[in-house]
Amino acid sequence: MGRSARSTFVVQPGKTHPRDYPADAPSKGPDDKSEGAADLSGLRSKLAVQQEMLYACGTAGDPRSILLVLQGMDTSGKGGVSSDVVSAFNPAGVHFASFKAPTPKELKHDFLWRIHKQVPAAGQVGVFDRSHYEDVLVAKVRKLAADSVIEERYSRINDFEAELTATGVTVVKCFLHIDFNEQRQRLLAWLDDPTKHWKFREGDIDDRQLWPDFEDAYAAALGRCSTAQSPWYVIPSNKKWYRNWAVASIMLETFEDMKLTYPEVDLDFQRLKERLAPPN
């Protein structure tokens, strides 16, 4: 493999615009769909073991957890990563949160209020389908807040993520990067498939008019909020199998870095076995 997936996909200093990164599958990693599927299968098995160790540590007082943040344009595959990668984990240890447009009640609070409530507990894998980044993405593009407010939010996000990191939450932020034409193909495919019509929102086409603005907003977010402790990864996502492999690889490396082991338990095994002896 050579370089790690994390170092391959992490946002590079001074290179923060989506157009600076490939949306198509690059040369690193599996060569095609069938190799990608085989690799993913192996990664899923390893992820399941790592998650069980994380969960076990959580029951033993270890505060650590992992939070996977998924962002991307419509059709970029946030749901696909959920069904193809996150499903490797035991659902008992997964906390999934999807963030839509804020409710009136949520709007009466600071923008991180609803987010903080969904941070995974010790031992859990949290998954955010969209996140606090919407407040510097769609909010910026659609001018839902003043520039000065948006500007302030980058700092608030960095402080928030620094606090999470300090208290044991490893934040893994993946931008699922597809290009303009790939989105067109996917929307057309949805229109041609009655089992996909429910996914279609005409607003998705409206948003395409603002594609360059969204790209600029991502460039700003990736530039301001990719830190050493909680970096952004840009995932080439035109090919679903490549996207899945890349996210799973980054997750596995993140887990392995935590050097998890099953917790040691102070029990008198011999006595316990005697207690379990069958009745005479």
Next chain:
Amino acid sequence: MGRSARSTFVVQPGKTHPRDYPADAPSKGPDDKSEGAADLSGLRSKLAVQQEMLYACGTAGDPRSILLVLQGMDTSGKGGVSSDVVSAFNPAGVHFASFKAPTPKELKHDFLWRIHKQVPAAGQVGVFDRSHYEDVLVAKVRKLAADSVIEERYSRINDFEAELTATGVTVVKCFLHIDFNEQRQRLLAWLDDPTKHWKFREGDIDDRQLWPDFEDAYAAALGRCSTAQSPWYVIPSNKKWYRNWAVASIMLETFEDMKLTYPEVDLDFQRLKERLAPPN
């Protein structure tokens, strides 16, 4: 197959004691572990499609959801059903809730307060690892509430589940049935496996002294709270592969009974395709 899984495993009138039901794999269903695994694989694929339809309906205003309630003695496999069956679903559409001993705050509310908050939203599959039934099981065995209070709770549970059913939540209650010796084998296996030590609680052995009392409490709960609309199923769970097959089969039949289809969407497809034409 002949009889449906639901009619095979549903609690029979006047037969509510766990000892009235097999814990070992009966003759219905797959014959052995490898046949069970093959059947489960097919069931998982079908469950994934059904769940996507349920989720899609939820986005289109259909209020329906499914709630899988898992109860059973320690080691009976609630976590195993989660990892082997529930993992078939896209995590984006799963709401998993685990109920431990109530917190001081929860104890200041009625026993259904913390439960109601975890009921799945429209389109979701909810999973309860333990549930409101703990309040008539451990609470009865350990005399955490007066007999008259326990007695009253059966009615409150029936009313609660009737309301859920009426508002679109299909409740599927599975009692994972293992026998006393199987639990002993599983606890011994945990003691012999360092990767399982974290699961072990000495209290599990203490609870074994109360096994007959727990069986009686289950008999009362199954007798009082297995209704036509939200019946209890007794799952033979000594064999994990059989347990997984049975729960998956019941879930699939439940889904199929809902006669889900992808929602029809009122869109002008031709116009939308024109809007998606590439720029000249």
